[in-house]
Amino acid sequence: MxxxxxxxxxxxxxxxxxMSSALQAIQERLQDEYIHGRLGMATWDAIRAIHSNARSRVAYLLNADESEIALTGNTGEGMNIISYGINWQPGDEVITTNHEHYNALGPLYQIRDRYGVTIRFADLGAVGERPVLKAIADLVTARTRLIVLSHVLWTTGALVNVSEVCYMGREHGIPVLVDGAQSAGAIPVDVKALGADYYAIPMQKWLCGPDGTGALYVRREAQNAIKSTYVGYPSMKHEEGVDWALNESAQQFEMGGRQPAAIAGQAAALQWLKEFVxxxxxxxxxxxxxxxxxxxxxxxxxxxxxxxxxxxxxxxxxxxxxxxxxxxxxxxxxxxxxxxxxxxxxxxxxxxxxxxxxxxxxxxxxxxxxxx
The missing domain is CATH 3.90.1150.10 (Aspartate Aminotransferase, domain 1)
Structure with missing residues (x-):
């Protein structure tokens, strides 16, 4: 480094x-494409293997199943996928906090302006010192459709007790989307213990991976509550006799067209952190x-x-x-x-x-x- x-x-x-291992993996993949081209079944098999390797390593990091992981370009893409995946109606409400990053707030402001959704802000105090559960629970109404909050506040580094919010949301039938930009790679993250429905992470921060790589955890039981806003080749089933159907895993939220070399670097970074560090x-x-x-x-x-x-x-x-x-x-x-x-x-x-x-x-x- x-x-x-x-x-x-x-x-x-x-x-x-x-890290050097990520750089080496990127260079090796690009060199392979440069020398051998990007055509034929061997190429497709290699790309699928690269993607699967990255998903499995993210799944290990978060204590998730590989089928619950979608590869993304960054945290913001994951936040957008979930925020736009709800069939919003005028008068619906979303709860967030007064310490969220632009990647979380941007989609919410767009939804507010486009669909007439109300954003309610839970006040965590000037530096994130107030208990989050009461701050959010006090804002829940019959129209609340989504709760969005960070695991670690980007403003002050305060650790948010998201598990309390996730289980409260489960009791009320409200999905919870967690921004993991400042937690993934910095603190232990167990999405199953947290009870999170959706958890978005980047690779370029604490995980020391390449730009343009990240991931989104989608709890299997919460997958059907979200609809894909955009789809591509990886989103779809490719089976004989099936004209159109989405994958039944979180892969349905992957658009495709990502640089395989960057994803190879993502997997290499996670492997190095797990096995060497x-x-x-x-x-x-x-x-x-x-x-x-x-x-x-x-x-x-x-x-x-x-x-x-x-x-x-x-x-x-x-x-x-x-x-x-x-x-x-x-x-x-x-x-x-x-x-x-x-x-x-x-x-x-x-x-x-x-x-x-x-x-x-x-x-x-x-x-x-x-x-x-």
Missing amino acids: PAATSRLYFNAGTFGPL GYTWLFERIATLSTYAYAALKTIPGLVMLTPKEGDSGLLSFRLEGHDEDKVVQQLHDEYNIYIRNIPSLKCLRVSTGFYNTEEEIDTLVKALREI
Whole structure:
């Protein structure tokens, strides 16, 4: 991971450093296509195998069945698939929170404007400190059709108790869509234990995979509640005597036309994390570093920590009193070769502690922030 060793890389929450095994898999697939072409049954068999390998590795990560996994291009695509998969009627309602990312909110605003749907916002507090169950349950009505929320808030790194919401939704017959952009690869995720109906993830963040790859978990029992908005070759059954029918697995939500090399890189990244790094160690390491950074950052005079609790995720958000967050990000980059980011909506700074970071790097970051 040269991107993580040539600089202090604290921004996995935006883009994780690409690993060499993913790069190698991408190059090998492209080289194979370049030399041998992309025609014939051998090509189709190879592509199907690449896709199946990626689905199975995502399924392992999330504790799902391969048939419940659809490959996507990113988290936002998964959020769109589910949000547009409901037969919305004027006056229907959707519940979300005041800390959601644009990839979750964008589809909801479009649905609101197109179909006359009402969006209700559950207030989780300024930094996500309030209990989520009561905040959402208080907004449920007979017209609620969907609940959308994040597992980890992108704004402050607060861990949301989505399982409570998922089981409450099950009791009321309301499906729950979870944005897993800041959880997949950063904390353990067991979609079956969570009770999630739908769970969308990216590959380019904590999982250090290639851009344009991701996945959507669709609980088997919740699959029929959603209709495919767009379909393609992978969505369909290809059986003799069947003119038109969708696949009976989550694959019905795959459009097709994706770059096989990128998906090969996706599978390779997941394989490397599982077999070389180890998920148990990875999650423990991220939590340990986050806890260490939380304590270290709080020693800086004038620093106001926004993250409610240390060690719950790999994200930490804070403000430096008297400093413009944009300028701090730029100064750290230019003068210290340190990469973090800002969160415009909260006018704060955000640090991501990846498994590849070290306590010494965190100490260097703290020293730099003291000097600014």
